[in-house]
Amino acid sequence: MKEILDRIQSKYNLQDTSFRTDTMAFTTVSKELAIDMVTYMRDYEGFKHFVMMSCVDWIEDNKLQLLYLLNNPTKKCDIGIKVFIERENPSMQSAHHLWKQLWTYQRELKEAFGIDFPGSPRVDENFVLEGWTEKPHMLRDFDTNKYAEETYFPREGRSTNDPATYMRAKLYPNQPVTAKKNKDHE
């Protein structure tokens, strides 16, 4: 795993390479080189099994992080190729020609995060939701609790407790709640 990454380090200008185990690494590559690198890994390094494609919303940095997770069935190692893209009008080159199931992931990401993949088949069709008019549901700034309370009819009498304070009150009823411990939970 390490020698493969060393070999392509200069070619793709990899950044923040981190090893979870000896056989699993995550690395970051620029948006322009990403599909190129995925293709290279598949064709020349034997990463033939496409495991999954995912997206993480880093709202603090105003970035969306795409992940292509590839697996090499002969050498038994995994590489996660991470790509950071802009959060406003996100768009990414489509990779549906590389694996035949990949358009499904892109269709889901279009609906869940609003990332556009031009040219990907059926990318604009609904995947799991129907008649959805709000912003993409997996973005961090979409508040699902608020939406549920406004849209569906919450049953009266349902209460929610903060687990830390509730358990402390149950277990140690005589002990006064200190401000520091509350802060710890926040």
Next chain:
Amino acid sequence: MSELDINDKVNEMLHKSEHNAAAAECFEKTFVRPEDEEREVIAPDGSIIKVNPIYDYFSGKKPTEEKPCGGVVEKFLNWARAESIWVLGFGTGCGSIEIPPLMTPRFDAFRFGVQMRPTPRQSNAFIISGYLSVKTLKRVIRSYEQMPSPKYILALGSCTINGGMYYDSYSTINRLDKYLPVDVYIAGCMPRPEALLAGFMKLKELIKAGKAEKANEYARNFDEYKANQKKIIKDWNMPDYNW
């Protein structure tokens, strides 16, 4: 033409006009597709049929209330209904994994006259097995409205009572009784087959006592239920069929 038929016709006409107004306000432009417009379709045998998809899909026709006839006849009918609960085989949620154990020899719900039917038009009970996403709720409402009256709903799990652990989900409803009338709730996550059997026994008691009149309640409060349903189901289009 009997009086009943005329009543039906008048009702239908009335509700058709009412429905069109409601449709116009409810449907946003984005959800009306070309195939939803009123048009003529040629059937396989060559005859021409007029279809108005939005009206059909909206289930705009108000169900009629069927008053119990009372007396000994009603008692007999209720006994017959209680002993033949035919359940629609539509697994709407994860609770449907306990249906096979319920119907197989160990718990054997057949001995109580309970059996699964493949189509809503043959069944009179509907098991809502757990959480309902909005997408499924639309299909459930359509299936429910196709079932012949009297019909009963058993709601499984805490998800149908108050949302359960999905109370804050953007996709699942919280309270089923706002959208459809529920006869019996069966609590638990997920309810065991024994609990389901107890639920069926409770439903039988209700039917025999003449208290399982929720289908009529749905007909009486049809507008209220429809308003709640329209609030969350924005895309009422049904899949397109051709001949």
Next chain:
Amino acid sequence: MSKFFEFKPDRSKYPAMGADGKLDIDLSSQKYTKLWLGPNHPGVTGNMAVELTLAGDEIVEAKTHVGYLHRGFEKLIERRLYVQGFPTSIRMCVAEPDTNEYLIARSTEVLSGYDKDVPEMAQWLRMLSLEMARLQGLLRGVPGQAGTFSLGIGVQWGVYLRDLILDRFEELTGARVYHMYIIPGGVRGLLPDGFKKRMEDNLRDIDDFIVRIRQLMFNNAIFNKRAKGIGVIPKEWVEQYGIVGTNARASGVKRDIRKDYPYLHYDQLDFDPPTATDGDIYARSWVRWQELIQTVDLIRQIMAKMPEKGDIRAQMPNVLHWKIPKGETYTRLESGRGEYGMYYVTDGSDKPRRVNLRGPSYTHAIALLEKMLVNTNIADVHATMVSLQTCPPEIER
């Protein structure tokens, strides 16, 4: 065959291939029928729908529609503490809930650095619980395939025996379907007294069943005629479509996470994943039947090799204030349907940043199923779906 029975299908109605490689289907030409299989259909595996375009009774186009079971787990888990995520996450797939428990427990252990602290006894109990989950899944899956060809008696046997396994689960964990047994740092309880003996009794019943289901399925003319040569997955599709698990093994690609990436103590067990080469429905049921034998054997091995007693939980931090440093990992295991994985991202707070599940059905039921159904008969749709072990809740979560 006599001339009387000779059947020549009328292919004149079939669509021509357009210039762009897509079928030229004009629905208003009266040649094609649009048929929706599901969600309200007893033959569909769970709550999903397949939109079929038919010419006669042959399928020219298929589209899978999912989302009927969407609950937004991945969003909900982002709002909950690590420990609160547990009861939520295990409901992601109802067919084998224990796999979800292991994935989320293992991910949080790896990211917080407690993965070496899990005691020996807990590892064995985790394995036992996972293998029992696989067994109850197979007891539904193997006869379920016979059920698609109207051999319904197998389903009756299988569901009864699955109930016995659920009883053992109830003894072990206190719950029938959703167990919440595997928790971060270990498991929740030791084996009850006499558990091994009762389990052995049940396994003996299942041994009987394995012989009977062989008679019912593989020695049956109906099953042989209908399952052979239908729903073929060629070997080269395995790479192209990302096929995993029993479906890949039935096509001759020997891949098993338990062997390739050993987790828990699977490297101490003696087993060899069964394979076949035909890649059709028959081969997949055969592989699954062999797997049933193997799983029973594995449970016996685990019960023989596991220590009598020991610690079952590592010392973990207070779950209410548990913060995991920033990191990411991918955890995988072999479920009854194939590679089942979870991408887990933490950001240093007390709630996960992102949890993404990779279910085998995600590729099997959408891209692969749509391809496999074309040019098959409408009566084989149900059999093909079941033979791929489709589980809709893991597609839409």
